[in-house]
Amino acid sequence: MTQQTHTVTVHLGDRSYDILVGRGLISSLGNEMAARLDQGASSGRQALVVSSPEIAALYGAAVSQSLESAGFQVHSALIPAGEQSKSAESVAQLYQALYDMAADRRTVVVALGGGVIGDLAGFVAATYTRGLDFVQVPTTLLAQVDSSVGGKTGVNFGSAKNLIGAFHQPRLVVIDPDTLRTLPPRERRSGLAEVIKYGIIADKVFFHLLRREINGLLDLTSEHLASVLAHSCTLKARVVELDERDEGLRAILNFGHTVGHALEAVTSYRTYTHGEAIALGMVSAALIGEEVGITRPEDTTSLVTLLRAAGFTVRLDASHSLDEIVRLLAWDKKSVGGSARFVLMEQIGHATPAHPVPESVLRHALQRQTAFTL
Secondary structure, three states, rough: OOOOOOOEEEEEEEHOEEEEEEEOHHHHHOOOOOHHHHHOOOOOEEEEEEEOOOHHHHHHHHHHHHHOOOOOOOEEEEEOOHHHHHOHHHHHHHEEEHHHOOOOOEEEEEEEEEHHHHHHHHHHHHHHHHHOEEEEEEEEHHHHHHHHOOOOOOOOOOOOOOOOEOOOOOOOEEHHHHHHHHHHHHHHHHHHHHHHHHHHHHHHHHHHHHHHHHHHHOOOOOOOOOHHHHHHHHHHHHHHHOOOOOOOOHHHHHHHHHHHHHHHHHOOOOOHHHHHHHHHHHHHHHHHHHOOOOOOHHHHHHHHHHHHOOOOOOOOOOOOHHHHHHHHHHOOOOOOEOEEEEEEEEEOOOEEEEEOOHHHHHHHHHHHHHHOOO
């Protein structure tokens, strides 16, 4: 490799793992995996590469060649792209693939694709024979900075997102920024919502770097691209290390996700990308924070200005049913006794979790967002 590789280590005792960020890393995936799996043993070891047809057409051959060169026996399974594939039916399809290849406890599952593929393949790895090794090769910006890191896996059930899942840390995450060049602009923008989130909740200096570099990050010309990816992973890793199983501090990673997930569900996952929904949800959280006296209006303005510069819509569509959104919030995993709890921004660079919000306050904030003119 001629390009610089950034290494971020997630420190979790015997579940620790590296996140590698660098151009061209897909071609060395097999060697990186062999070096980190038990005793470096890869010869004859089976690998199931889970991907979507579109991503497999772009990178499947390179991944298979890299794995085979390192001694792995490679099998593949293709799952259609889209949130609808995070289902019990897709889980059963992957179980069947593992069963048909006579997978054993040494088999490794490789997720090649976006967040849906990673969440789904990770859940299957967590549950087949009570746990298989798992490697993430995220190919979308959203997956690279968020879902591939931290060990959360899961599938949707009914109208609830990620209701069924498990914590299962990967053995390795390999992030190749070159894969972002095949993403449509809308998908690149979608991933930036999570990057912006990290600045809001944990790093004011990073937030201001994003303000300066937003155009270059959108078109992938920024010289800071790889370091922005690595730093996003670092910020998430430090939170995961302190709260691996989402029992307290890790909830700050859900800034914007409470309303965001409800918007995805109320529109049947067909109107917004995940990042677009989270961008709207971050604005909702900022307005809720204003209502309860935690968030300063000028910080809401800073957030909204950056989101708009990134091309996000910040006004809530008045055609969405507020009654339905509020109903879905009661099913959110962070709710207690049917009452929604929110991560709120105290200032740029610092957020705190677990704020209970009365329904009347929530409704007023959402109504403000439908007429947003800032």
